[in-house]
Amino acid sequence: MGDADTILETRSLSLSFGGLKAVDDVSLKVERSKIFGLIGPNGSGKTSLFNLITGVYRPEVGRIFFDGREITGLPPHKIYRLGIVRSFQFPRLFYRMSVLDNLVFAARNQRGDNPVAAVFGRNIYRRQERFFMERGLEILERLGLAEYADKVPSELSGGQLKLLELGRAIMAEPKLLLLDEPAAGVSPILVSKIFKTISQLREREGLTVFIIEHRLNVVEEYTDWVYVMHRGRLYLSGPPGKVLGDRRLMSIYVAGDAAVDEA
């Protein structure tokens, strides 16, 4: 892939579960330091696409390129190491660990992850651990969760869990951040907080974001480009103003199966 501005590219990705084609011949590009949106009705394959990109599933057909190298078939932990981090639609936190430990877990290159260092090198990893804890607290502060640092996630509300899920992803210092409906089921005040945090990260750190979102007003306000999926296929793409005004977008929500034929 020669395009310097492209950070992620998929070529004809396909994945099926039994007879169902969850992702069907999807080729798309995500550009560096932009916010890309992904919309589509339930079951249209958005989350499956994220699962393919992060190595949770292996594609049956197609290839994935990230930051100039092919990542097709790599396991999730190696894809994380290259800089792709995702959040989950339904928060997958560690419920018997403190909120702060949930964050620090995501930090990169932890010296104490090694069992030998854990036993013999406490002094080697401790300083780094302090640094990560401080950064974790800063992130919690920014998300308004600082007072919960020592609590367990089960004490948080649903919206706060979403924020924590986002905070954990930020802690991992991604180059490409995949967010799976970070604002679903979240109060409007928290929604703007989530999206402001994401925009700030893009502006300050040049982060690239690929985001699944249902609220079209939010998509219009924050994204630079939108992809629409329908029944596993890439259905529409373009700048948000154009895509959201496209009559075909409404037709997939209203007409369902009939919409595909029209495309």
Add this chain to the structure above:
Amino acid sequence: MTNLDLFILDSVITAGYFAILALSLNIEYGYSGLIDFGKAAFFALGAYTSALLAINGYPAALAVAVAMLVSGLGGLAISVPAIRVRSDYLAIITLVFAESIRVVLKNESWLAGGVLGIRGIPPMIDLRNISYDIHLVGQAIFVLLLFTVFAVVGWLLTNSPFGRILRAIREDELASSVYGKNNTAVKAVVFSLASAMSGAAGSFYSQYVGFVSPDLFILAITLQIWIMSILGGPATILGGLAGAILFTSIGRGTRILKDYLNLPIDANNMMFILTGVLLVLVVTFRPTGLLKEGRIRSGGR
């Protein structure tokens, strides 16, 4: 010393090596969520390896080290097929592995004495020429020292970023791998280390009892270790010790008690009844066990 004192001292030693076994299970199951029904096999591997070396005149330190190595390698070997499967299959694989080891030890008499086992294993610390009482005190100190070493290692392992990965694997494997942890490698390490600890317990056991045979390493041993872990608190370092003391006290206590009280039931049956009742009570009213899982003390704050 009276016979009762010796009996109590023997109980302390028994609780000691079971505490090591329960600690190793706590690291596997309590912290990492890995179900291991093969504890008896790793215990047996350590006991037999150490026994074979000891009767052939190798020094004690070497016997312990090789016993740990063999058990650790056994753990690593079983982890390769086992850790890629779901936890219930892991339970079955480890169970089958344990029974296979036992049956091989039983039937291959050229290897380690078959059904007769190995007799006359010399103690590693032999104080019998002073007095048998002192010898037992020495053994008690030996096993408690071993436990202390493993407890410190276990504490350091679980209260570190590595310990955070263990808990993450227990809570949500997918989230753990998406956040960059190589779960497969971590599980292999856990299985090897915990099995090596079980091997050390086996090594101690064989030199203390002076005799090993396949019938000593039946499934009931594995289940006893599980009961101790659950009673004491699976996700703790000292819970295994608490569970081992409790379990041994019930077992031995009923036998002492029968000499003083006119028990309506046979002491052995009394032990099963009491243990079962206690297990039901703990699981119902205090599912975390006697001791509770603490926060991760990784030194960051």
